[in-house]
Amino acid sequence: MASQDQRTADKVDLIADDLSSLVIHPDEELATTLAKVSRTPSSGFGVFATQDIPKGALIAVESAVISIPAVPDEQAAIEFCKALHQISKANLARLQSLSLDPLAWNSVSGDSVRSRIWQWCEDNLASNQGGQRKSHHELSILVDHTCRCYGIFLTNNLETGSNSGRGVYPFFSRMNHSCRPDIYEFFDTKTKELSLRAIHDIKAGDQIHSTYVDLLQPRKKRQKTLEAWGFTCQCPACTNQTFDALGERAVELDDMLEEYLFYHDDFSSDTDDDHEPFLKGPDEALGVAQELIQLLKDQGIYGESLYHTYWSASKLGVEVDDLQLALGYAREAREIEVCCVGPDRKLSDDDTVEWISYLESQIEHANENGSLSARLAHQEYEEYDPSSP
Ligand SMILES: [Zn+2]
Known part of the structure; x- marks a missing residue:
């Protein structure tokens, strides 16, 4: 030294x-x-x-x-x-x-x-x-x-x-x-x-390659941002016109989903905003999440966007009372997390490992008891404090 x-x-x-x-x-x-x-x-x-x-x-x-x-x-x-x-x-x-x-x-x-x-x-x-x-x-x-x-x-x-x-x-x-x-x-x-x-x-x-820009935006916007580096991107997503329509639809779906989740997160708190989200319920929102997952995969977009969409789909799976579906999406989110940051770190504030084991235990419980309301399970999870004995 x-x-x-x-x-x-x-x-x-x-x-x-x-x-x-x-x-x-x-x-x-x-x-x-x-x-x-x-x-x-x-x-x-x-x-x-x-x-x-x-x-x-x-x-x-x-x-x-x-x-x-x-x-x-x-x-x-x-x-x-x-x-x-x-x-x-x-x-x-x-x-x-x-x-x-x-x-x-x-x-x-x-x-x-x-x-x-x-x-x-x-x-x-x-x-x-x-x-x-x-x-x-x-x-x-x-x-x-x-x-x-x-x-x-x-x-x-x-x-x-x-x-x-x-x-x-x-x-x-x-x-x-x-x-x-x-x-x-x-x-x-x-x-x-x-x-x-x-x-x-x-x-x-x-x-x-790495990326210098947010990928979930239309080609024109990406290229505008990339002007700061003084080059025109010639990557497959920028040279293949079929990606443009897919990309624009993905942005639209992402906005709808984000608006729905934001509105519902905020639903219980006092708000003067009488604006209602475009998506009317968890079924519609789940449909949008599923379409977005497919689009992101078709476009070869991997990483945070796909991770967040799987995570949302998992939460929405619980909302529509389908714990197995919720578990499947949670595992997909976890797989991306491990790929991007390794097994010991988290890609967001959410704890995928804890969420997966919670869903697994609820499914086991439901199997033993015949039926269980997934909505109730979700409510319990929100109240669940892993730090208490
Ligand atoms: Zn490009």
């Missing part, structure tokens, strides 16, 4: 160092042996499977090379300056090896962001290590360097949840986008690590 002195010495003096010596090759220090970073014919770098990767396999776990807390956009540059000041040489090299989008560079080198960064550098880094004041020229080099690094940060950062802020994960950053991604990325708020798992079988040599 490095001593405190060594660690301090390892920090970067952005002026004193010859930064060109810090550039590392993207293949160095990879987070995984299942995949590697290589050049692609068209999109710079990409990540490719080095062997067959089965669905659910953990491809990589990585920590951020730099991260900032959740702050409003106008404060992000200052938080970035503070974080950059603390970065190790190795992590700076990793950050610098990533791409810088011209659009991000334009916004960072513009007057307002640059002047904020200048001010911070002047207030905090104006003296050299010997206590001597930096010249205007030295400060200007430092600000340019910080701006460039911030541009790289903006190009590559991942938002890790509303309270966790944003970070750059270099291996994950090398993945190109597809609206039909090959992995699910999961940020663990306790360990602060990002894990990447295969959501279907990947063949050796295939490129591994």
Whole structure:
């Protein structure tokens, strides 16, 4: 383990160092042996499977090379300056090896962001290590360097949840986008690590894609969002016109289902809203959930959307008094959860394992006693407190 002195010495003096010596090759220090970073014919770098990767396999776990807390956009540059000041040489090299989008560079080198960064550098880094004041020229080099690094940060950062802020994960950053991604990325708020798992079988040599956008939106909206990265997506979902109609219907069904569930969750509380949901009862809502499940599967959309739809279908199964159906959907939701985040983590606040064992025990109970109202079982579950003995 490095001593405190060594660690301090390892920090970067952005002026004193010859930064060109810090550039590392993207293949160095990879987070995984299942995949590697290589050049692609068209999109710079990409990540490719080095062997067959089965669905659910953990491809990589990585920590951020730099991260900032959740702050409003106008404060992000200052938080970035503070974080950059603390970065190790190795992590700076990793950050610098990533791409810088011209659009991000334009916004960072513009007057307002640059002047904020200048001010911070002047207030905090104006003296050299010997206590001597930096010249205007030295400060200007430092600000340019910080701006460039911030541009790289903006190009590559991942938002890790509303309270966790944003970070750059270099291996994950090398993945190109597809609206039909090959992995699910999961940020663990306790360990602060990002894990990447295969959501279907990947063949050796295939490129591994992540998604940069919410998949459950029409192609035009996805492409509008992707303009920020400066490319037009050519994935199967964007080039095959038949997916468009399926996608638009899926969005419509998802909205109807969400509205129904929101309305019914809120039903018992006082509300002035006299708006009634489009779907009139649990039978209709279950029908919509089932159609949505089929559409998502037909389109090859796996992950959170499908998980949530199965979860809703399971709850609605109970509403229509069909515990077996509810159990089947709960197990489907659990299978997706395990594939995306592994057996020991949860994909949402809901506890699928507890819900499944509850449904199983209710079904067993019903078998022993002849009949049971599933609705009653549901009510009991809502009142059930697993922490009480
Ligand atoms: Zn696409």
